[in-house]
Amino acid sequence: xxPERTCIGCRRRDDQSALVRLVRREDLVVDGxxxxxxxxxxxxHRGCLGLAVSRQAVRRAFRAPVTLDPRLExxxxxx
Ligand SMILES: [Zn+2]
Numbered sequence: 575x576x577p578e579r580t581c582i583g584c585r586r587r588d589d590q591s592a593l594v595r596l597v598r599r600e601d602l603v604v605d606g607x608x609x610x611x612x613x614x615x616x617x618x619h620r621g622c623l624g625l626a627v628s629r630q631a632v633r634r635a636f637r638a639p640v641t642l643d644p645r646l647e648x649x650x651x652x653x
Pocket of ligand 1: 582583586622
């Protein structure tokens with residue numbers, strides 16, 4: 575059974591495998607899915623990245639004014 579996680583963008587629960595694992599590296603939030611990076615993680619659908627950023631959900635999840643890795647934003651599908 576796949577564990578479920580809540581997307582910080584749309585707040586819906588989904589299989590962990592359908593979500594991107596965000597991990598904080600200093601002031602930068604990076605993709606920590608593979609290889610799985612240690613540390614506090616948050617989960618988001620790739621398509622919900624923009625939503626998570628505009629809702630301040632990323633900095634809330636990490637309780638810090640973090641910046642999203644530009645490579646992550648670049649990998650999000652355009653709307
Ligand atoms: Zn989502």
